Amino acid sequence: xxxxxxxxxxxxxxxxxxxxxxxxxxxxxxxxxxxxxxxxxxxxxxxxxxxxxxxxxxxxxxxxxxxxxxxxxxxxxxxxxxxxxxxxxxxxxxxxxxxxxxxxxxxxxxxxxxxxx
Amino acid sequence: xxxxxxxxxxxxxxxxxxxxxxxxxxxxxxxxxxxxxxxxxxxxxxxxxxxxxxxxxxxxxxxxxxxxxxxxxxxxxxxxxxxxxxxxxxxxxxxxxxxxxxxxxxxxxx
Numbered sequence: 001x002x003x004x005x006x007x008x009x010x011x012x013x014x015x016x017x018x019x020x021x022x023x024x025x026x027x028x029x030x031x032x033x034x035x036x037x038x039x040x041x042x043x044x045x046x047x048x049x050x051x052x053x054x055x056x057x058x059x060x061x062x063x064x065x066x067x068x069x070x071x072x073x074x075x076x077x078x079x080x081x082x083x084x085x086x087x088x089x090x091x092x093x094x095x096x097x098x099x100x101x102x103x104x105x106x107x108x109x110x111x112x113x114x115x116x117x
Numbered sequence: 118x119x120x121x122x123x124x125x126x127x128x129x130x131x132x133x134x135x136x137x138x139x140x141x142x143x144x145x146x147x148x149x150x151x152x153x154x155x156x157x158x159x160x161x162x163x164x165x166x167x168x169x170x171x172x173x174x175x176x177x178x179x180x181x182x183x184x185x186x187x188x189x190x191x192x193x194x195x196x197x198x199x200x201x202x203x204x205x206x207x208x209x210x211x212x213x214x215x216x217x218x219x220x221x222x223x224x225x226x227x
Contacts, residue, residue, distance in 0.1 A: 035216060037163075045155075045163065045206050047216040061215055095162055103153035103168035103208070104216075110162055 002026040004034075004096050004108035011114045017084040020111045022096030029077040030054045033099050036070060036081045038092040039110075046092075050099075051079060086115045120145045121207050121219035128225040129197045137192045137222045139207035146209055146217070152190035153208045154183055157221075163206065167192060194224070202226045 007021040022034060036048040049060040051070040058070050069082045079096055094111045097104035122140045129135040139152060152170050155163040165174055167183035170190060180195045194201055207219040 037216075037218075044204075044221040045157075045208075045218040047208075047218060050216070059213070059215060097163075100165065100174075101168050101172075102151060102210070103165050104155070104163070105165045105168070105174065107162035107164070 002098065002106045004098060004106055006094075006096060006108040006111045009112040009114070011116065012086050014087055014115055014117055016086050016115075017082060018086060018113050019080055019082045020094050020096075020113070022079040022081070022108050024077045024079070024098065027098070029072075029074055034070075034072070034079040035097045035099065035104055037095045037097060037104070039095070040089070040092040043092075048081070048094075053079075083113075086113075088115050091115045119220055120211070120217050121209060123205075123207060123219040123222045125220070126223045126225065128227055129194075130227045131197055131199060133197050134193060134195045135197055135224060136194075137205050137207075137224070139190045139192070139219050141188045141190070141209060143188045145211050146188075147212050150209045152183065152185055154181075154190075154192045155206045155208065157204045157206065166205070197224075197226055199226050 003025045005023045010018050012018050030053050033050050033052045035050045038046050049070050051058045067084050071080045091114050096108040098106040120142045127135045154167040156166045157163040170185040171183045182193045184191050205222045
């Protein structure tokens, strides 16, 4: 079955960077893209960006342009999300999700990133 | 103005039908778009409930149904159950194929 397993919680200081991994299994990695979605405490879902599992093409929401980098490693079927210059309002749960018929059909369990001095 | 507008909350008694609306800003989403719906319980990842406006993934109960008309989409829960108390989000894409979520609707079972 399709599974997306994310790396563990992170605590970072303002100005630092964080890298979250999303290891996939149960499907052909290169056939689907991975989106990253975050959810701040008590808030709604916010789409951050998408990366193709086939060729690494990316699409980012304007809000994160310049701070966000999405990458993949097809040899380990893993996607990565790196967010730089962290601020306190970046504190959130970060999810990876695989596309299914243009929707997000499979989700990782989420990774809590806390930004605090 | 939000791109995808949802009511903050809806409520209903067990057995009733509740409908959650999602109105799209067509200048950003475009004239033809598909809407997807997700259910989220506190502390868990969202779950795909409806894709392509009306389609239910395998395993989603039949009491959940989606519809779309013009620039609005709706999620109906027929025969509301206590276990349906959760947050629900609509989702689509803008003209640049960037995903967008609605602000979410909390469903309360009275």
